[in-house]
Amino acid sequence: MDPGNARLVVSVPARMEYRDHVGALIMQVCRVQLPGEEGVILGHHLASAFNEAFNNAVLHAYAGTSVGTVEIELSVDLPRLELRISDHGHSFDPRAVAEPDLAGFPETGLGFYIMKSFMNEVEYRAGSPNVLTMVKYLEGGAGQ
């Protein structure tokens, strides 16, 4: 297997208790794929984006419904990393998400901004399932 390739596929109940365990797996994959401090930072970036996406699935997609599942797929083919989060809950329109005014120190509405800040591409496809796809490209380092 090419050492620059890895694939992680996880399906968990849409409960916050599972989030950091999956995040830890994502960070570990990053550290294995990119040794040293770069891999650590990369892991922080991916885990941060993942956290917000998972939160959205738990708190919004499945709001008012019985607990569903969240499927997480991390595909690594350096320098490209793709993180895909799928759910079968309510969909949303990402175009309706307002850009936060950071100068005003907002307390809410930061999730999508965090995802877009750490990942090069963020795309959402409403459907059954809803699929949020985030891609990060390494450019000689661990991104921004």
Place this chain on the structure above:
Amino acid sequence: MLEHALTNRNGVTVLLLKGSLNALTAPDVRAVIDTLVNERRLQVTIDLSALEMIDSSGVGAIVSLFKRLRTIGGEVKIAGLRGQPKEIFRILRLEQAFDLVGTVEEAEARFAR
């Protein structure tokens, strides 16, 4: 999972947060924040040296404390910011808002000036 502890060092309230401050654990911290504001603890250091992970909900809780204390003339310093939380603070430009210090002792010294 999040552990928190409140201590008082020479008139400065130190709020230690250990573990993961997220959508699940942030409500517990908000309850502590309510207490700090109600008791008018005007000099607060948030010790993040043991905080491993923070999300937007956790940020919201910390920003809430910052804004509510500022309104009543108080001040918040952040000690020991590192790892993933440090990346979140950077991307949200919170490093420009908070007085970031290395240790709780350093924060205490700055409050004493």
